[in-house]
Amino acid sequence: MVGRLAWLKTRLLWNGLRSDLQRRIGFPVAIVALGAGAWYLAGRYTEIMETLSPPAARQFALWGAVALFAVWVTLPVVIFPLDENLDPARFALAPVSRWRLATGLGVSALIAPSVVVPAILLGTNVAVLAPTTTLPAAVAASLLLGVQMVVVGQLFSTAVSAVLRSRRGRDLAVFLIMGIGLAGFAAQATVARVVGRVGLEQAALSHPIRGWMTLLPPAAAQNVAVATGWVGSLGSAIVAVTWIFGMGWMWIRLLDWMLTTPGQSPRPNRAARRNGMAGWGWGIRRVLARKELRFYLRDPRQRLVWTGAVIFVGLAAASILVGTGELAAFRRQDWLPLAAPGLVLFVGLPIALNQFGWERNAASYLFVLPIRPRSMLMGKNLATFGALMVETAVLAVALAALSGGWANLWLVAPLAICSAALQLAVGNLVSVLTPLRLPREGTDVFAQATEQGCLAIASQIASFFAIGMLLVPPASVTVLTVAFGRVVSPWVASGFAVAWGAAFYLVSIWLSGILLRRRLPEVVQWVQVS
Amino acid sequence: MVQFQPDAADETSVHLATSRGLDAEPETATPPAVWTKGLTRRFGKSVAVDGLDLTIAPGEFYGLLGQNGAGKTTTIKMIVGLLRPTAGTAGIGPFDTWEQPLEVKRRIGVLPEEFNLYERLTGAELLDFTAAMHGLPQREATERRDELLALLDLEGDAAKLVADYSRGMRKKVALAAAIIHRPSVLFLDEPFEGVDAVSARLIRRLLRRYTEQGATIVFSSHEMHLVERLCTRIGIMEHGRLTMEDTPEGLCRRMGVETVEDAFIAAVAGSDDKDGPTWLGASPG
Numbered sequence: 001m002v003g004r005l006a007w008l009k010t011r012l013l014w015n016g017l018r019s020d021l022q023r024r025i026g027f028p029v030a031i032v033a034l035g036a037g038a039w040y041l042a043g044r045y046t047e048i049m050e051t052l053s054p055p056a057a058r059q060f061a062l063w064g065a066v067a068l069f070a071v072w073v074t075l076p077v078v079i080f081p082l083d084e085n086l087d088p089a090r091f092a093l094a095p096v097s098r099w100r101l102a103t104g105l106g107v108s109a110l111i112a113p114s115v116v117v118p119a120i121l122l123g124t125n126v127a128v129l130a131p132t133t134t135l136p137a138a139v140a141a142s143l144l145l146g147v148q149m150v151v152v153g154q155l156f157s158t159a160v161s162a163v164l165r166s167r168r169g170r171d172l173a174v175f176l177i178m179g180i181g182l183a184g185f186a187a188q189a190t191v192a193r194v195v196g197r198v199g200l201e202q203a204a205l206s207h208p209i210r211g212w213m214t215l216l217p218p219a220a221a222q223n224v225a226v227a228t229g230w231v232g233s234l235g236s237a238i239v240a241v242t243w244i245f246g247m248g249w250m251w252i253r254l255l256d257w258m259l260t261t262p263g264q265s266p267r268p269n270r271a272a273r274r275n276g277m278a279g280w281g282w283g284i285r286r287v288l289a290r291k292e293l294r295f296y297l298r299d300p301r302q303r304l305v306w307t308g309a310v311i312f313v314g315l316a317a318a319s320i321l322v323g324t325g326e327l328a329a330f331r332r333q334d335w336l337p338l339a340a341p342g343l344v345l346f347v348g349l350p351i352a353l354n355q356f357g358w359e360r361n362a363a364s365y366l367f368v369l370p371i372r373p374r375s376m377l378m379g380k381n382l383a384t385f386g387a388l389m390v391e392t393a394v395l396a397v398a399l400a401a402l403s404g405g406w407a408n409l410w411l412v413a414p415l416a417i418c419s420a421a422l423q424l425a426v427g428n429l430v431s432v433l434t435p436l437r438l439p440r441e442g443t444d445v446f447a448q449a450t451e452q453g454c455l456a457i458a459s460q461i462a463s464f465f466a467i468g469m470l471l472v473p474p475a476s477v478t479v480l481t482v483a484f485g486r487v488v489s490p491w492v493a494s495g496f497a498v499a500w501g502a503a504f505y506l507v508s509i510w511l512s513g514i515l516l517r518r519r520l521p522e523v524v525q526w527v528q529v530s
Numbered sequence: 531m532v533q534f535q536p537d538a539a540d541e542t543s544v545h546l547a548t549s550r551g552l553d554a555e556p557e558t559a560t561p562p563a564v565w566t567k568g569l570t571r572r573f574g575k576s577v578a579v580d581g582l583d584l585t586i587a588p589g590e591f592y593g594l595l596g597q598n599g600a601g602k603t604t605t606i607k608m609i610v611g612l613l614r615p616t617a618g619t620a621g622i623g624p625f626d627t628w629e630q631p632l633e634v635k636r637r638i639g640v641l642p643e644e645f646n647l648y649e650r651l652t653g654a655e656l657l658d659f660t661a662a663m664h665g666l667p668q669r670e671a672t673e674r675r676d677e678l679l680a681l682l683d684l685e686g687d688a689a690k691l692v693a694d695y696s697r698g699m700r701k702k703v704a705l706a707a708a709i710i711h712r713p714s715v716l717f718l719d720e721p722f723e724g725v726d727a728v729s730a731r732l733i734r735r736l737l738r739r740y741t742e743q744g745a746t747i748v749f750s751s752h753e754m755h756l757v758e759r760l761c762t763r764i765g766i767m768e769h770g771r772l773t774m775e776d777t778p779e780g781l782c783r784r785m786g787v788e789t790v791e792d793a794f795i796a797a798v799a800g801s802d803d804k805d806g807p808t809w810l811g812a813s814p815g
Contacts, residue, residue, distance in 0.1 A: 265691045276655045276672075277658030283662065288663070294650065294655070299650055362646050365642070369664065370664060524612055
């Protein structure tokens with residue numbers, strides 16, 4: 001079974017490469033990019049290790065193992081995974097034991113470009129840390145650490161998927177993910193502060209983390225092997241193996257529960273249950289916008305996108321409160337609320353840049369309805385605009401409270417309108433030209449669709465920069481109303497920002513409408529999941 | 531009560547322009563409800579629909595039959611504007627799907643084979659949404675919605691998400707959404723699959739009445755007894771071509787058989803005497 005699942009993953013990967021030009025380009029690019037990143041980190045790690053004394057180097061290696069482990073396990077949950085995972089539900093009826101299924105899924109998870117990163121880093125660690133006499137023990141411990149990373153990574157993402165299956169869980173998941181983000185930031189800030197104060201050597205020696213190593217026994221085994229020889233590391237190795245089996249057992253139990261328990265659908269609110277779409281205005285654009293708003297709440301993925309704002313609020317607040325240097329200086333700036341539209345820009349992008357991808361197969365339902373393409377886009381834009389405004393308002397008020405910049409709060413409104421209009425202007429064009437195919441509704445929230453091409457992802461990245469560039473003139477003019485001698489009247493800046501955003505939006509909606517009318521069948525084909 | 535009568539505007543006689551690829555007709559001729567002209571769709575080297583010429587008159591209950599992969603769904607997708615033809619064109623009444631898509635979409639209702647519905651809307655919301663997109667006034671939309679939900683026995687489930695509906699319930703709500711705006715042409719792909727016997731009878735009666743009022747139904751199904759009972763004309767597709775077209779009785783007569791099912795099998799398979807692999811005859815392990 002292990003071999004067959006590994007073969008299946010390899011075959012899917014290979015077939016994807018063969019059938020899709022974007023993948024043929026994107027796959028080597030992803031491997032080279034990840035490899036280059038890992039190589040850089042490995043180089044920095046080697047440089048640092050050479051400057052440290054042996055006891056400090058061993059401590060630093062443990063810290064490094066903890067960081068690698070934490071990032072590997074949590075990153076697919078905080079940001080959507082780059083790899084296409086095998087969906088365990090597909091094997092629910094296969095006549096195979098859960099242990100073999102889990103082992104197969106674990107091994108197949110290693111057939112992905114992202115494996116380049118731990119492979120390079122763990123290899124570098126062995127090369128840097130281990131003298132020849134303990135090399136086999138160090139290699140074995142690194143392999144154990146790799147296995148533990150895979151098993152705990154799978155357990156963690158399965159656990160979060162399980163949490164997301166219930167209505168309450170979906171609400172809690174936002175805080176869970178926010179917690180991971182905040183914890184990561186706080187840890188980074190704390191480490192940076194301590195290292196900045198006493199230096200890396202002292203920081204490593206004065207903050208031993210052997211106590212934590214019960215959570216990461218393979219790293220401890222390697223450390224002990226390096227310090228005292230391979231015999232001494234046997235105890236930690238046995239603990240590591242037991243640990244991995246324990247985590248594996250928990251993963252299998254959870255997997256079993258997931259395969260036999262249906263997820264809970266969201267429950268519409270009372271007004272929606274009673275009135276359907278009646279109320280709050282009628283007409284194509286308004287009803288379409290309300291349909292979108294309902295999906296923002298009811299589709300777990302879209303909900304995660306929008307609640308990303310909570311994470312940004314948290315991170316922005318954390319940056320200012322616990323940050324060092326320039327970040328802390330922001331706390332005293334009365335123009336701080338004006339940063340809100342820029343931060344919210346990140347939040348709406350996955351929706352604004354892929355308005356038809358989120359329709360998935362229902363695009364064919366939408367596209368046989370007699371709606372003018374421009375009205376279709378405007379209805380969708382209305383919903384996104386509304387959500388962006390609400391999120392900007394919440395963030396701006398929070399930042400005003402933090403900085404005392406209440407006097408500049410009103411200036412957020414024109415800047416937010418401009419920012420959202422530019423985002424939608426670029427988003428409409430990108431949505432029509434390169435829609436991104438998303439996984440079918442109801443699939444694991446962390447699964448990726450097959451055939452997601454790098455062209456769509458590249459165009460999304462490029463459009464983010466385009467939005468940023470377009471935002472420079474109105475943002476600069478607005479800054480001149482609160483800083484640099486306040487040479488521009490706030491009213492002029494507000495008018496300019498709104499006019500600038502509106503002008504780009506109008507041109508874009510006109511052009512996107514024409515393009516959508518011409519490309520409607522192609523958009524349907526592109527976003528449909530087989 | 532819902533009046534299952536197609537919009538009067540679609541029944542007027544309209545001049546057909548020869549520039550749209552149709553044969554010239556007299557000024558007062560009633561255009562076909564559905565037509566295709568040399569409709570072709572290729573996927574790479576394979577030809578899914580091969581130069582299809584199809585004409586369906588207003589008020590017909592037209593059965594489009596064929597084996598899996600014969601090109602039925604591809605044809606319907608091209609007629610309604612979801613798939614671009616490689617060559618040829620198609621339309622509804624006087625309107626060309628690829629030149630006047632909005633006019634075509636205003637006049638059609640589609641019950642697709644796959645349930646590509648908005649699963650995260652409630653049944654009532656889905657009907658409201660569809661009605662609003664067709665430009666129905668709110669009060670009329672609400673009235674029609676409530677009557678359709680009651681008629682199809684979905685009243686008690688109107689507040690549930692479509693995702694929580696059974697297969698049969700999804701078919702019924704999709705049918706309600708397809709007819710809420712009283713289209714003049716209705717495309718139905720396997721409308722009875724998964725629907726219980728009581729609802730199926732109700733739907734049959736509803737559809738028959740609908741065609742009696744002048745609407746056209748294009749019906750694709752593998753349930754031959756239903757095709758035989760409902761359709762006024764049948765077209766059989768094979769390898770993307772229309773190989774036979776007649777009334778159910780005419781089809782049986784031509785093939786020298788009793789039922790449409792036998793006629794269909796004789797037409798597309800030649801014989802049905804395959805017994806399957808011998809190992810399946812052995813007792814299961």
